[in-house]
Amino acid sequence: MATLNIQHIDKIYDNNVQAVFDFNLDVKDGELIVLVGPSGCGKSTTLRMVAGLEDISAGHLLLDGKDITQTPAKDRDMAMVFQSYALYGHMTIYENMAFSLTLRKENPNVIHKKVLAAAEILGLTSQLNKKPSQLSGGQRQRVAMGRSIVRNPKVFLFDEPLSNLDAKLRGATRREILLLHKRLQATMMYVTHDQTEALTLADRIVCMSMGHVQQVGTPLELYDDPANVFVASFIGLPPMNFFDVKVEGDRLVGKGFSVGLTPEEKARLKGYDGREITLGVRPENIVEGSDFKATVTNSENLGMNTLVYGNVASGVKATAKLKGWKSYQVGDTASFSFNRKHFFDKETTNAIRGGK
Ligand code: ADP
16 A cells, blocks of 8 residues: 655755756555656656655655655665666676565565565566576566565656667566556556657656646546647657647638638637637548648558658648558648647647636
């Protein structure tokens, strides 16, 4: 059982750089929270404050309701897995996994049981007598996780654990972490700059930019209903297309195109008639249709999908992700429609959700 309450936490480093502003989050027991955002947005700083590796400049941190803001890292009952595995090269895998328990002078029988159980969960049973250098990167990362599991911590913290692995191993190890989470039912916080990892792993995502939380929600909420232009552009690949448009009655008029609004969309845009807004359309929401034309500048067949890059007008680019294998050539005129639109206020960049 482990809940975390992160209450209005700030981090100001000694050089007066404020890395985190008013971070607020209640993590439920057994929840897997993923902190995502571009490099330098404050994810690691936040995780390190939770771990106790950085002082908290302002705010409070509660573990199971108890204030641990000032508690040293070693007394927080949390385990952190880093991107560098930091295994001891001269020790066997068994010894590496047993190390923290040996330090604590646990009973050797208990240590043996815990190491074997963790090795079983992670598929490392046959590797226990090897040295780290005899293991692949993915296996070493599993040993690093094994070292955490044997400690049976209240909270697991992961700081970009997959960054050192190649793309194929990243996918496989990601699925292992998900299985591990299901099996242990443990509270976990996981930091990554990779939106795919966030979407595939998280119970809830915290999307950050420049030290500020931009949105907290399930992967579907962030994908389907992004709170602002930043989240909309960060989550989803290829990224969302953005167009400057003007609301004119029941139409949206942009450079090189004009599309109709459904009654629902018009209702959402109440109060914006005659004003400029930002229209966001995901590549998968651009479909072959008759609403506007684009000159194809590139096309990539991905098997199940075809990515079509086009110019709608001079300086107005769009990327469409069409279903199936399409044969567009550079210079072709393609004809498209939008089947889903996101609207953002031009000044605040916040989503226009109409009364919501
Ligand atoms: P992320 O994990 O999202 O890449 P970090 O939390 O590592 O971001 O960094 C957030 C900001 O804090 C960055 O501007 C970074 O330069 C700054 N920062 C990180 N560590 C320190 C430090 N020890 N001293 C001063 N500034 C730091």
